[in-house]
Amino acid sequence: MSQKTIHDIAHARAGDKGNTSNISVWAYDPKDYPLLKRQLTAERIKSAFPKLFTGTIARYEMDNLHGLNFVMLDALEGGVNTSLNLDSHGKSFSYLILSLPIEG
Amino acid sequence: MNDIQTIRLGCGAGFSSDRLGPAVDLAQRGALDYLIFECIGERTMAFGHRDRMLDPARGYNPQLRARMRGVLAHCYANGTKIVTNMGVANPRAAALLIIEIARELGLTGLKVACVEGDDVTHLIGPDTEFMDHPGAVKDVGLRMVGANVYLGVEALLPALQAGADVVIAGRIADPALFLSPLVHRFGWALDDWTALGRGTLAGHLMECGMQVTGGYFADPGFKDVPRLADCGFPIAEVAADGSFVITKLDDTGGCVTPATVKEQLLYEVHDPAAYLTPDVTANFRGVSVTEIGTDRVRLTGADGSARPEKLKVTIGFDGGFLGEGGISYAGPNARARATLAAEVIRERLTRINRLGGDLRIDLVGMNSLHQTAEVPVSDSADIRLHVALRSTDRDDIDMMLWEVESLLCCGPAGGGGYRGQVTPCVVTHSCLIARDQTSPTFEMFVA
Numbered sequence: 040m041s042q043k044t045i046h047d048i049a050h051a052r053a054g055d056k057g058n059t060s061n062i063s064v065w066a067y068d069p070k071d072y073p074l075l076k077r078q079l080t081a082e083r084i085k086s087a088f089p090k091l092f093t094g095t096i097a098r099y100e101m102d103n104l105h106g107l108n109f110v111m112l113d114a115l116e117g118g119v120n121t122s123l124n125l126d127s128h129g130k131s132f133s134y135l136i137l138s139l140p141i142e143g
Numbered sequence: 144m145n146d147i148q149t150i151r152l153g154c155g156a157g158f159s160s161d162r163l164g165p166a167v168d169l170a171q172r173g174a175l176d177y178l179i180f181e182c183i184g185e186r187t188m189a190f191g192h193r194d195r196m197l198d199p200a201r202g203y204n205p206q207l208r209a210r211m212r213g214v215l216a217h218c219y220a221n222g223t224k225i226v227t228n229m230g231v232a233n234p235r236a237a238a239l240l241i242i243e244i245a246r247e248l249g250l251t252g253l254k255v256a257c258v259e260g261d262d263v264t265h266l267i268g269p270d271t272e273f274m275d276h277p278g279a280v281k282d283v284g285l286r287m288v289g290a291n292v293y294l295g296v297e298a299l300l301p302a303l304q305a306g307a308d309v310v311i312a313g314r315i316a317d318p319a320l321f322l323s324p325l326v327h328r329f330g331w332a333l334d335d336w337t338a339l340g341r342g343t344l345a346g347h348l349m350e351c352g353m354q355v356t357g358g359y360f361a362d363p364g365f366k367d368v369p370r371l372a373d374c375g376f377p378i379a380e381v382a383a384d385g386s387f388v389i390t391k392l393d394d395t396g397g398c399v400t401p402a403t404v405k406e407q408l409l410y411e412v413h414d415p416a417a418y419l420t421p422d423v424t425a426n427f428r429g430v431s432v433t434e435i436g437t438d439r440v441r442l443t444g445a446d447g448s449a450r451p452e453k454l455k456v457t458i459g460f461d462g463g464f465l466g467e468g469g470i471s472y473a474g475p476n477a478r479a480r481a482t483l484a485a486e487v488i489r490e491r492l493t494r495i496n497r498l499g500g501d502l503r504i505d506l507v508g509m510n511s512l513h514q515t516a517e518v519p520v521s522d523s524a525d526i527r528l529h530v531a532l533r534s535t536d537r538d539d540i541d542m543m544l545w546e547v548e549s550l551l552c553c554g555p556a557g558g559g560g561y562r563g564q565v566t567p568c569v570v571t572h573s574c575l576i577a578r579d580q581t582s583p584t585f586e587m588f589v590a
Contacts, residue, residue: 046365050362050365050366050402050406051406052354052359052406052407052409052410054409054410054411054412055411056411056413057185057275057571057573058276059413061409061411061412061413063405063406063408063409063410063412065402065405065406067402088516088517090515090516090517091513091515091516091517097413099413099414099415099416101409101415101428103429103430103431104405104408104430104432106405106409108409108412108413108415110413110414116515119185119186120186120462120568120569120570120571121462121501121533121570123465123501123502123503123531123532123533124503124511124512124514124515125505125507125511125512125529125531126512131512131513132513132516135513135516135518138518
């Protein structure tokens with residue numbers, strides 16, 4: 040059996056403002072929210088992608104709706120105006136987060 | 144006016160290039176009080192200024208004519224008012240175009256209010272400092288094309304009160320396009336922070352169009368969306384207390400579920416307890432999302448506190464050009480041939496031609512979007528070399544494209560499918576100004 044990822048238990052959407060990316064991640068099933076909250080920390084995301092998320096990462100918790108909002112500063116290679124990434128808005132970064140394995 | 148039960152808002156566009164058909168559908172049979180088109184991003188604003196510099200009669204949304212031809216007669220017949228920021232950098236020219244279209248369509252008496260005052264280019268100087276990072280306008284080293292302040296409800300309210308059928312403006316905070324009709328019709332006070340916070344949530348959920356009705360959501364096998372090709376634009380049924388239901392027309396594709404609503408709830412939001420607009424500091428933290436029927440989701444519990452003291456301004460600069468050239472490699476050993484092509488093109492551009500500007504080379508099909516994140520590459524037998532160069536010097540861009548095309552004869556074996564394109568670029572920065580430095584006005588035109 041292949042390793043389970045966050046994608047198996049949660050869905051996500053990325054947005055951008057200047058050089059800041061925000062990615063909200065939502066548990067499909069409220070029962071998985073404690074696991075999501077425990078495993079998907081700001082520190083974990085930063086250490087998984089240190090070259091991409093070079094700035095600080097803040098995490099906001101929406102306990103009543105079973106979701107987390109990550110706000111990454113300096114995460115868009117300069118932002119949509121200057122990034123040469125084909126995905127200059129960082130829209131695909133939501134699936135980067137969802138690709139992280141569920142540990143344990 | 145306090146006896147109004149519900150106001151029905153529809154979104155006809157959530158960005159400048161949004162689809163037209165679903166907007167016409169809403170105009171025809173949405174039974175809407177207001178149809179709202181949100182069509183400006185930071186970059187589209189700057190492109191509007193560029194267009195206006197090239198032709199003083201342009202600078203509004205390029206799809207304005209098509210959109211108005213599609214919806215204006217239906218809206219006028221159905222008593223649906225239109226509110227939009229499609230004026231972009233030239234609301235006056237946009238208003239005159241709408242009048243022209245109204246006359247073509249025989250809509251005699253249709254009233255178009257042109258809202259101005261968002262263009263604050265005259266307030267920006269070389270020493271104007273940015274709000275979110277160190278530096279000032281003079282440090283950018285690019286030509287400024289224009290600057291616009293995000294205006295709020297106060298800019299649109301007089302036009303609505305004067306009975307406009309269409310309100311056309313430039314830079315208005317996105318949620319304010321939706322909040323303004325609510326304030327106007329429900330008579331909400333401009334310091335009723337709870338009501339403004341709730342109306343702002345409605346606007347925030349609506350402002351990206353299909354992103355709340357199943358667009359930008361589908362992930363087959365995980366998040367399935369019925370009939371995405373026929374996805375409808377959203378409708379908000381807002382009550383006088385600011386609570387509301389997000390829905391869509393019954394027989395359109397897409398879906399409105401707690402999941403589609405939640406993804407949009409925090410889209411481009413940082414602190415959910417402090418979503419800043421010119422009108423209110425909205426608080427989405429205590430929001431409840433309840434499915435009350437098929438494609439009907441009720442939102443309650445948003446709140447708000449006092450609006451920010453200062454207003455945000457986006458300053459646009461001419462950013463030169465982005466050149467993109469590509470060529471594909473497929474079949475056995477494609478990865479090695481594409482990687483060699485990338486090395487060769489980098490040497491030719493930097494060592495031999497000494498090109499300026501910012502260069503990036505991606506191998507699409509192996510690792511392009513997540514290259515910077517250093518996600519391990521996948522082996523593919525179908526890879527596209529993608530070369531991107533950003534420069535203010537058009538000659539450098541053309542040289543890059545020439546070199547990529549020359550890989551057809553001068554690169555690794557089996558490369559094919561060269562394409563190249565050049566896109567004008569803008570750069571934007573933000574600053575803050577005092578509220579009293581703005582004085583929005585409107586002028587009514589009648590068809």
